[in-house]
Amino acid sequence: SVRVNGFVCKNPMEVNADDFFKAAALDKPRVTNKVGSNVTLINVMQIAGLNTLGISIARIDYAPLGQNPPHTHPRATEILTVLEGTLYVGFVTSNQPAPNRNKFLSKVLNKGDVFVFPVGLIHFQFNPNPHKPAVAIAALSSQNPGAITIANAVFGSDPQISDDVLAKAFQVEKNTIDWLQAQFWENNHN
Amino acid sequence: SVRVNGFVCKNPMEVNADDFFKAAALDKPRVTNKVGSNVTLINVMQIAGLNTLGISIARIDYAPLGQNPPHTHPRATEILTVLEGTLYVGFVTSNQPAPNRNKFLSKVLNKGDVFVFPVGLIHFQFNPNPHKPAVAIAALSSQNPGAITIANAVFGSDPQISDDVLAKAFQVEKNTIDWLQAQFWENNHN
Amino acid sequence: SVRVNGFVCKNPMEVNADDFFKAAALDKPRVTNKVGSNVTLINVMQIAGLNTLGISIARIDYAPLGQNPPHTHPRATEILTVLEGTLYVGFVTSNQPAPNRNKFLSKVLNKGDVFVFPVGLIHFQFNPNPHKPAVAIAALSSQNPGAITIANAVFGSDPQISDDVLAKAFQVEKNTIDWLQAQFWENNHN
Amino acid sequence: SVRVNGFVCKNPMEVNADDFFKAAALDKPRVTNKVGSNVTLINVMQIAGLNTLGISIARIDYAPLGQNPPHTHPRATEILTVLEGTLYVGFVTSNQPAPNRNKFLSKVLNKGDVFVFPVGLIHFQFNPNPHKPAVAIAALSSQNPGAITIANAVFGSDPQISDDVLAKAFQVEKNTIDWLQAQFWENNHN
Amino acid sequence: SVRVNGFVCKNPMEVNADDFFKAAALDKPRVTNKVGSNVTLINVMQIAGLNTLGISIARIDYAPLGQNPPHTHPRATEILTVLEGTLYVGFVTSNQPAPNRNKFLSKVLNKGDVFVFPVGLIHFQFNPNPHKPAVAIAALSSQNPGAITIANAVFGSDPQISDDVLAKAFQVEKNTIDWLQAQFWENNHN
Amino acid sequence: SVRVNGFVCKNPMEVNADDFFKAAALDKPRVTNKVGSNVTLINVMQIAGLNTLGISIARIDYAPLGQNPPHTHPRATEILTVLEGTLYVGFVTSNQPAPNRNKFLSKVLNKGDVFVFPVGLIHFQFNPNPHKPAVAIAALSSQNPGAITIANAVFGSDPQISDDVLAKAFQVEKNTIDWLQAQFWENNHN
Structure with a gap:
């Protein structure tokens, strides 16, 4: 079989809508882990048709006081919007230019707010509400953004x-x- | 002032979280137009910090029987997930390779389903429900994807x-x- | 065999000039179709050596009153020059920025004139002469530009x-x- | 004025078809120089609308026994077709892989033939006919390909x-x- | 003045060799800091002619037992060679694919050895010798790679x-x- | 086996530090050739982990009065620093813009100086010292830059x-x- 970019490139005669589709991927709350979050990423592993197309999408669930802890995406910028609850989010700039090193830019996000985490920078989201969960949708500018917690x-x-x-x-x-x-x-x- | 890519590149000393933020952007249902939809796109015009970062995000509202009519994005692939309601979506492939021209790939999407519209292809979304609106979140692989209805x-x-x-x-x-x-x-x- | 980009990457020891060559490709008038045109595209399917090189070339024949009807190339800008006859050509801009939506930019081209159709925009060429055919050479900024009529x-x-x-x-x-x-x-x- | 890529980016309200057009650019034979050729290149300097679009086009005139002498384009692949006459063309590969260094790939081109000169490689065209001129159209995969004779x-x-x-x-x-x-x-x- | 990419694009008439040159940049040992290292990076800030060219170079000095502590370059891969002494180096992979998360790949490098740190991954270099300093030359695949310690x-x-x-x-x-x-x-x- | 970009893409489960490493690659003086130089390039052929990462590194040895003769890299910019001795280096610009054609920009480099050779331009290094060898480290912005002497x-x-x-x-x-x-x-x- 022909591969492009390491992934199978299906014969055009056999391509169908399922190659661009993932059912019931992002609607359900999921159990959060020890730090109180769960990232459900739909990337080229889940939707083969994303190959070479440079984008992916995720749902993130946050328990009360849960967080998606400081991490980077080595190959993607992230844009996020809050669907439910409140999030305290931020990222830290790199060590340039002096004396403006490692600035921490943060914001409290409510439902419908949009925030951007530039490619490669350390960022996190935290649900400050001790009683209610939060949910966000995030999109990433790579078919396989990677994550480094x-x-x-x-x-x-x-x-x-x-x-x-x-x-x-x-x-x-x-x-x-x-x-x-x-x-x-x-x-x-x- | 310095510009990169035609947009102002703010002095790093003055950059702050608001440059990566848009408040209350995507939470509210919006009035739909004649064809029964309304696309609220958050791109580099709304969030200056998106400049050079290759991504944008949109909320799309659909009236009952409303549609986001056949259109292309000349500079972006789109990945979409349904937040509310049902959508009948599809795209048409290009004229290659023969005899496999202009195949129409379509799917009915329910809440939480994800679908991909590859860059430059004609696609649409239609809300087949005569009584209920639908809502989707879409992400696009460009800071300024453009749209050609x-x-x-x-x-x-x-x-x-x-x-x-x-x-x-x-x-x-x-x-x-x-x-x-x-x-x-x-x-x-x- | 090794493939790059989905196409066979020939062993360098066996590469020869024929891998970069197509004989008698663009010299002959061709029979035009129902809308009065015929596009002869030389891309990576015809010349394997074009793989990864980002360009292709075409001859377009136009019958009297024939047209290359409104279409887009999802992956290429086109630059065209007229070899014989006259062409009325144009493209329509995208829906941005308001209120400057969907501007139609057109021109009548004579022999030796050059015109550019930016990537992804809807464009066409029409031969307004009821008696004489027209011929153009067009180049496209992709080894496989695609076409969506x-x-x-x-x-x-x-x-x-x-x-x-x-x-x-x-x-x-x-x-x-x-x-x-x-x-x-x-x-x-x- | 706003610049993108070093070139003026016109206010979209003022853009018109002339920004994508060059009249009478490639139809006329031109006087050839000492080595017997003349390259008439239409790039972003002649057509401002080519900015960021990655393509340009040229007419090349060859005197009898004239040549476009060995040169490279540091930023573009070239695809060429012969409009009139005959051309002996070729390029030399780089020093890799051993022992396959510096292979010379050449071809005699007649009207309508197409040949590709990969980016950065030394290439030339020569008109072997002692009596007749030759003419070619070439396209290059850059808005400003550069040339190093x-x-x-x-x-x-x-x-x-x-x-x-x-x-x-x-x-x-x-x-x-x-x-x-x-x-x-x-x-x-x- | 014209700017490209946010940096001044000098008038070609006035460009000279100094625009591509930095004197005495990388030859001298430098005082190391608290963690025992000092990175001297020559990027587009030091050599304006690097603008758009996608590369930079650094000398790194290590005190005995000094380290260039865990950091990432959000926009560059790094390739390093040891000039003097010994270095214990490594990087940690991202969280994909399971169960292969966060693998630590390390090596002891001697003079003349070469090692690669892929873009965006957390990496470090450590001089295990308690008595002797070490020196490395590193190159990065960006004119402005950034560093996040x-x-x-x-x-x-x-x-x-x-x-x-x-x-x-x-x-x-x-x-x-x-x-x-x-x-x-x-x-x-x- | 899966290939990306024509090179084997190893199963992530089997990747180890040796895939990013080359021992004793650049420390030893090497015998120079007829023109008095020897380029030892560590690229993706030597370090498989460089695949897709866009960088390579070289040691260049120069005999007394030796040179790395005029050449181009069709796919890379080069940044060079002198480790030992003195080098007279330079490059020639392309034929644009008139009347500023083919400018020769040169410099004498001493130990620790840094110089840049922009992608695709003809350049050389020459050791003007009749008695002593010279050594340089150069980095190139491609995993496989190519060289055309x-x-x-x-x-x-x-x-x-x-x-x-x-x-x-x-x-x-x-x-x-x-x-x-x-x-x-x-x-x-x-």
Whole structure:
């Protein structure tokens, strides 16, 4: 079979609407994880017809006080709108230009608000409401945006990064790093 | 002021969260037009921080039996999910490869379903329910995707295209073209 | 065999000049179709060496009063020059920015004139001379630009688009749509 | 005024068909230069509407035994078709992969033949007919492809490249280089 | 003055070799910071002629036991070679595909070894030698790659990210976050 | 096996650090060729993990009075820094804009200086020191930049370019061309 971009490129004679479709993908609330969120991403793995087309879409569920923890998308900008509840969101700029390094830009979003997380920057969403869940729809400018949850990648990698390196990088004792590396770092992107 | 891509590139010292934010953009039902729809697009015109980032997002309202009529986006693929109601959607492939020309791929979408309209192809959404409105969220792979509503561009251009040309192209009498060109072609992208 | 972009990528040891060549491709007048034109496109299907190189070339023959009817190229800008005869050409802009929607920009071209049709916009060429044919050379900024003839895609798709949808979109009676859908929509890109 | 890509981006309200048009650009034979050719390129300098659109077109006139001497386009692939006469054309591949270095791929083209010169490779066209001129239309995959005539750039630069360097690079005596540098290297791209 | 991409595009008549040159940029050892490194990046800010050209180069100095701490480049892949000493380097993959999440790929590099850090992934270099400094040359696939030092962006942003959010994200007590946020997070990219 | 871009795309489960690594690649002086240089390029052929990542790195050795002769990279900009010795470097601009054609921009580089050779332009480096070798590190903005050594491609192609064509192009007698074509044109990119 012919592949483009690593994915099967179906014979045009056999392409049909199902190649551009995913049923019941984003309507249902989902169980949230330890940090209180669950990202349901529809990308080229779920819809083969997205291959080469540069976009994907996600539903994000947030438990009360839940968060989609600090993470980056190495290959996509994200645009998000709130469907239900309230979200406190933000991103941190890079180390340039001096002296304007690592600015934290944040906003409280209500239903219908739209916010943009530029490609590659560390960002998060947090549901500040202790009683009600929140729901957002997010779109990403890649068929396969990738996600790097900062804590998971730094402290939960397999194998672990040397605790000497991390202790110095994070200015803490090695046993703090060891403790962090011993935790369970649950993925919230399913 | 510095411009990138034709848009003002704000001094990094003065950038703030509002440059990546649009309040109350997509939560409210909107009055639909003559064909029974209303597209509320949040692109680089509404959120300056989208400049160079390659994505935008829209809410589409559909009246009962309303439609977002056949149109193309010259610079974007669209991915859509239904928030409320039901939509009959589809797109037509190009004239290649023979003999597989102009295939119409369609689907009935319910709440939570996701569908993809590849860049540049003619597509539409129609709300088949005679009693209830429908709502969708769509994302587009461009900060400024553009929209060409086929009927409006062909029969409602300013000035009008020669009726000689259109009569032959559409295999109808010139007075049919003249009648079509005399109609009011309302835009549903606001 | 290795494929790049879905096309065979020949072993460099075996590449030769024929991989970049097509004989007698664009010199001969060709029989025009029902709307009075015939597009002879030399793209990556005809010249394998064009793969990844982003360009193609075409000869277009126009019968007296013939036209290359309103169409778009979803992946290419077109630049055209007239070799013989006269052409009335034009394109319609998208629905942005208001109030400048759907402007029709047209020109009468004589031998040696050059005109540009920007990517994704609806455009056509018409030979206004009732006695003489016309010929043009066009180049397109893609190895596989695609073509969507508006009337064919809207009224001649397989299967047909619902006449309910089209009647409302084009502001005509359903039986007008049914009549249009019953016509033969001949392709002029061979 | 707003600029995109270094070129003025006209107010959409004021754009008209002339921004996409160049009259009488490619129909007339032109006087050829010392090497027997003349390239008439219509790019973004001549048609402002080409800005960002990635294509340009040229007419090339060849005197009997004239040539468009070995050159490269640093930003474009070229596709060429012969309108009149005969051309001997070719390009040389790069130094990879060994042992397949610097292969010369050539072809004699007659009217209507099409040939492709891949981006950045050294290529030429030569009219082998001692009595008749030749004419070609070429399209290039850039709004501003650039041209580097090898002999002119190497031996006719301003200021001159050190003759020590060139003598060793071309394995000739320094006085041969000096003689070459003393010649007049006429440009054939106007 | 004309700008392209936000940077001044000099009049071609006035361009000279200095626009493509930076003197004495990468030869001298530099004082390392608190984490024991110093990145000297030559990008479009230092060499204006790099504008639009998609590359930059850096020298990185490492003190004994110094590190270039975990960071990402949102817009560039990095390729690095060791000039002096030894480096323990690595990167962590993203959370896809399951169950292959967050793999840590590492290597000890000696003089002349080459290693690649793919775009957007968290990576670091560490000099394991307690007595000798190390030096590397790195190239990045962007004229302005950006750098996000993870610890600085997460714990040293201005203003600070809510400690509620970070405590949950990093599975630690809020006072640990408060302590981290009270530290001085020194930038090592100058 | 899955291929992307013509190269094997390894199963993510089996990827390891060696896929991003090349040992002892750039530390050792290498024997220089007839023109006195040797380019050791580490590209996607040497490090499979570079596939799609758009960068490569090279060490260049120069004998006393040796040169990396005039050449172009059809797919990459080059940024170079001197590690040892002195280099006289330069590039020639294209034939635009008139009257600013074929400007030669040159510089003498010492250890630690950085210089940029824009994509597709003819450039060289020369070691003016009759006694000492020189060494440089260069990075290129492509995983497979290609190299076209001008003299080799023009006079050493296989088969040879017609001496009629070259004699006219270079304004010399045919026997000069024949003599040049009879030389051995050694490649310095290994």
